[in-house]
């Protein structure tokens with residue numbers, strides 16, 4: 001038998017490597033920032049890029065930029081006239097994000113908004129082809145309801161960390177005070193029952209929920 005870690009290592013070795021720029025951003029984030037685990041990383045980054053190439057979106061919305069790694073991956077599949085809007089509430093991340101977006105030559109296609117997604121998203125009057133929800137997980141449902149009406153029929157949403165370190169599993173003893181875990185569980189159950197969408201739960205990394213609006 002093999003372990004999930006062995007399988008993941010094998011899968012990583014058979015996944016296209018990161019570009020030198022993404023590898024540098026990945027390394028720099030891990031060396032210089034707290035909570036670097038939040039960065040999508042090699043395997044998930046390549047999946048985001050692949051999905052974006054499959055969808056060929058004109059308009060992408062990302063909630064939760066962090067250092068910009070996933071934004072750069074998702075931008076790879078944009079149409080030539082495409083735009084990616086990404087929202088990050090931590091102003092201390094802005095300079096680094098802008099530096100990498102510039103180095104990637106994506107400053108005309110990636111628009112960074114610094115502020116709270118709950119306040120900024122309603123002001124973005126676009127029709128989204130692809131949305132990546134990766135901010136504060138307790139508000140997954142708020143973001144989902146906020147953006148779903150603006151997703152075109154047949155458009156996609158991706159929601160990250162839906163495994164929540166395994167705490168969503170029934171056998172995990174959740175403390176009554178662990179509001180994040182209850183929120184992620186309730187959100188996953190809600191999407192599963194939501195007639196407006198179709199969904200696939202990928203147990204990749206910390207879990208990625210793929211959603212298609214009917």
Ligand SMILES: C[S@@+](CC[C@H](N)C(=O)[O-])C[C@H]1O[C@@H](n2cnc3c(N)ncnc32)[C@H](O)[C@@H]1O
Nearest residue numbers: 038039040064066069070088089116117135136
């Ligand atoms: C998991 S990280 C994003 C990782 C990034 N998408 C990636 O894959 O590399 C979550 C980010 O969401 C940001 N965030 C949390 N709450 C937010 C909010 N209400 N509005 C905007 N950004 C928020 C955090 O500051 C953090 O940088």
